[in-house]
Amino acid sequence: MISLAGRDILHSWGKFVLTGVGLGLLIGATLTMAGVYRGMVDDARVLLTNSGADIWVVQKDTQGPYAEASSIRDDVYRGLLGMPGVAQAANVTYLTMQVRHGDTDLRTMVVGFEPGQPGEPGYLVAGRRLLRGHFEAIADVKTGFRLGERIRIRRHDYEVVGLTRRMVSSGGDPMVFIPLKDAQEAQFLKDNDAITADRARTAANPALNRPGVPGLLDAVTASQTINHSVNAVLVKVGAGDTAANVAQEIRRWKHVQAYTREQMEEILIAKLIATSAKQIGMFLVILTVVSAAIVAFIIYTMTLGKIREIAVLKLIGTRNRTIAGMILQQALGLGLIGFIVGKISATLWAPAFPKYVLLETADAMRALVIVMVVCALASTLAIRAALKVDPATAIGG
Amino acid sequence: MDKGIHIEGLSKRYGEGDTAVEALKDVNMSIAPGEVVGLVGPSGSGKTTLLKCLGAVIEPTRGRMTLGGEVIYDSAQGGWKTPDLRALRRDRIGFIFQAPYLIPFLDVTDNVALLPMLAGRANAASRSRALELLQALDVAHRAKAQPSELSGGEQQRVSIARALANQPPVILADEPTAPLDSARALAVVRILNQMASQYQTAIIVVTHDEKIIPTFKRIYHIRDGSTVEEAGEGREIS
Numbered sequence: 062m063i064s065l066a067g068r069d070i071l072h073s074w075g076k077f078v079l080t081g082v083g084l085g086l087l088i089g090a091t092l093t094m095a096g097v098y099r100g101m102v103d104d105a106r107v108l109l110t111n112s113g114a115d116i117w118v119v120q121k122d123t124q125g126p127y128a129e130a131s132s133i134r135d136d137v138y139r140g141l142l143g144m145p146g147v148a149q150a151a152n153v154t155y156l157t158m159q160v161r162h163g164d165t166d167l168r169t170m171v172v173g174f175e176p177g178q179p180g181e182p183g184y185l186v187a188g189r190r191l192l193r194g195h196f197e198a199i200a201d202v203k204t205g206f207r208l209g210e211r212i213r214i215r216r217h218d219y220e221v222v223g224l225t226r227r228m229v230s231s232g233g234d235p236m237v238f239i240p241l242k243d244a245q246e247a248q249f250l251k252d253n254d255a256i257t258a259d260r261a262r263t264a265a266n267p268a269l270n271r272p273g274v275p276g277l278l279d280a281v282t283a284s285q286t287i288n289h290s291v292n293a294v295l296v297k298v299g300a301g302d303t304a305a306n307v308a309q310e311i312r313r314w315k316h317v318q319a320y321t322r323e324q325m326e327e328i329l330i331a332k333l334i335a336t337s338a339k340q341i342g343m344f345l346v347i348l349t350v351v352s353a354a355i356v357a358f359i360i361y362t363m364t365l366g367k368i369r370e371i372a373v374l375k376l377i378g379t380r381n382r383t384i385a386g387m388i389l390q391q392a393l394g395l396g397l398i399g400f401i402v403g404k405i406s407a408t409l410w411a412p413a414f415p416k417y418v419l420l421e422t423a424d425a426m427r428a429l430v431i432v433m434v435v436c437a438l439a440s441t442l443a444i445r446a447a448l449k450v451d452p453a454t455a456i457g458g
Numbered sequence: 459m460d461k462g463i464h465i466e467g468l469s470k471r472y473g474e475g476d477t478a479v480e481a482l483k484d485v486n487m488s489i490a491p492g493e494v495v496g497l498v499g500p501s502g503s504g505k506t507t508l509l510k511c512l513g514a515v516i517e518p519t520r521g522r523m524t525l526g527g528e529v530i531y532d533s534a535q536g537g538w539k540t541p542d543l544r545a546l547r548r549d550r551i552g553f554i555f556q557a558p559y560l561i562p563f564l565d566v567t568d569n570v571a572l573l574p575m576l577a578g579r580a581n582a583a584s585r586s587r588a589l590e591l592l593q594a595l596d597v598a599h600r601a602k603a604q605p606s607e608l609s610g611g612e613q614q615r616v617s618i619a620r621a622l623a624n625q626p627p628v629i630l631a632d633e634p635t636a637p638l639d640s641a642r643a644l645a646v647v648r649i650l651n652q653m654a655s656q657y658q659t660a661i662i663v664v665t666h667d668e669k670i671i672p673t674f675k676r677i678y679h680i681r682d683g684s685t686v687e688e689a690g691e692g693r694e695i696s
């Protein structure tokens with residue numbers, strides 16, 4: 062026996078390929094949506110890995126520093142360093158800011174860190190580490206900044222001395238790393254008018270400006286302009302200690318929250334990008350339904366166009382099973398073309414996306430199975446129409 | 459009993475009650491193997507209904523039909539003799555239609571070879587059988603062509619080859635010459651006569667076609683569902 066489906070596909074391959082390409086672009090979009098989600102998860106993991114920390118110490122009762130605002134005093138790390146099991150502890154700040162680059166503003170996450178400590182970008186693709194204590198920056202390549210360029214963060218100019226990659230915030234903003242002190246200042250830096258107005262307000266407060274207490278006003282003003290807060294302390298655990306145990310000790314003795322790597326991942330993936338994941342899930346459902354509708358519609362119209370031939374085939378003794386098989390194979394063939402086109406197009410256009418798109422083979426295999434199942438289901442409409450065809454109609458009136 | 463077509467007391471009623479139509483009333487016909495008979499009658503007289511009953515796509519109301527020496531239907535004995543009417547059509551009946559109705563996505567050879575393949579014969583054997591028939595019908599040179607690349611007459615000859623493919627004892631032709639001009643129509647009838655005697659097939663040709671009616675040796679006239687047998691002119695086709 063010959064394959065009726067195969068012959069039909071070969072005979073009208075133009076129509077088939079065109080439809081397959083259309084379906085394929087849709088499948089490509091679906092694969093890309095899944096890739097966007099995988100990319101977000103992977104970005105989160107890379108963010109955690111590259112920070113080089115075992116434990117994130119943040120403000121009590123918060124899920125900072127990435128998912129929620131967190132503020133702790135910048136001397137907390139000293140206490141942590143004295144605890145058993147803590148090998149390294151360093152302050153870090155995270156702040157989403159517009160960075161001025163030439164004439165344009167770029168939304169970035171500015172990270173303040175101490176060179177040589179956890180929080181420093183894991184590796185550089187170009188340039189060097191920060192050597193001077195001030196006004197140098199390392200930028201993620203996604204910012205588009207180049208080595209030696211000057212960028213402006215708040216009121217100060219920074220020179221880009223190093224480039225790193227895959228360092229983006231959970232929101233997808235590329236990171237710019239600057240020295241901790243600069244970052245702390247930038248977080249609280251006000252414009253000159255605001256500083257003058259603040260000083261005048263402090264001076265006008267009789268409680269802070271007492272005639273009998275010289276120097277009080279100066280001390281108060283100074284304390285207002287210095288920022289003693291950071292967003293988190295990153296801790297590295299010494300060999301022989303588990304992060305879970307050390308984190309538990311930190312929570313017990315210091316009035317702070319401490320998360321291990323696993324807990325941080327849980328916060329980032331399960332909580333922070335949960336809404337995005339649902340959003341993408343909705344999209345996947347809609348795209349699947351649309352693809353199914355297209356396959357059903359195409360196969361149905363193709364079958365209706367062959368009603369006469371189907372009646373003849375039935376009259377000359379073709380079994381229902383053979384006819385149903387022919388339509389099913391065509392639907393599956395369409396699905397296969399669509400999947401191949403989709404996989405190729407997703408692979409081609411994924412790098413052009415602003416956020417990282419991670420196409421996993423396992424997802425592709427899952428998609429293939431879903432496409433095949435959906436195509437099989439979509440062909441039932443056409444199969445039912447074909448089975449209803451009366452062979453007597455071939456004989457005519 | 460010989461291996462032709464025998465119809466005894468065949469009746470077919472469409473519908474029930476007031477709207478019932480007696481399309482066939484006690485029809486009796488006999489066609490010997492190798493014989494080609496014409497079935498003519500005005501519109502609505504029951505020609506197509508008779509072909510559909512013989513072709514096992516609709517069930518008669520009453521009567522008995524014998525094809526190729528075997529009773530296929532007997533209302534007195536519970537109707538159809540086999541539950542698998544598809545296999546019956548495939549193995550025992552060849553169909554020729556007004557238009558060729560070839561399968562557009564199969565080439566000429568496979569359009570013919572499809573029938574033996576459906577009957578379970580191997581592809582190679584089916585194709586050599588098809589080529590043999592295409593040769594007999596003088597279209598073997600188009601064996602690899604697609605149906606759409608053939609002329610109307612060539613397509614009709616391929617459809618005749620298809621009807622013969624499983625060597626059925628019976629061929630039912632429903633106005634096979636309607637769309638053809640006089641010369642082509644006569645050529646088709648000549649071929650049907652040749653094939654009938656070559657393969658000992660009993661052939662019924664339903665027709666309105668004045669061009670071919672004089673060629674039949676025997677004609678059944680059908681009017682309001684009843685048949686009358688009549689000798690035809692049996693004119694030789696040059």
Ligand SMILES: Nc1ncnc2c1ncn2[C@@H]1O[C@H](COP(=O)(O)OP(=O)(O)OP(=O)(O)O)[C@@H](O)[C@H]1O
Pocket residue numbers: 458472473479480481499500501502503504505506507508
């Ligand atoms: N499915 C049906 N249901 C009810 N009545 C039918 C049906 N098919 C045919 N008839 C009626 O049966 C009668 C015979 O119809 P049939 O189609 O056999 O005529 P015919 O001789 O083939 O006509 P024509 O030359 O126009 O094709 C007609 O009166 C027709 O209206």
Ligand SMILES: [Mg+2]
Pocket residue numbers: 457458505506507
């Ligand atoms: Mg008719």
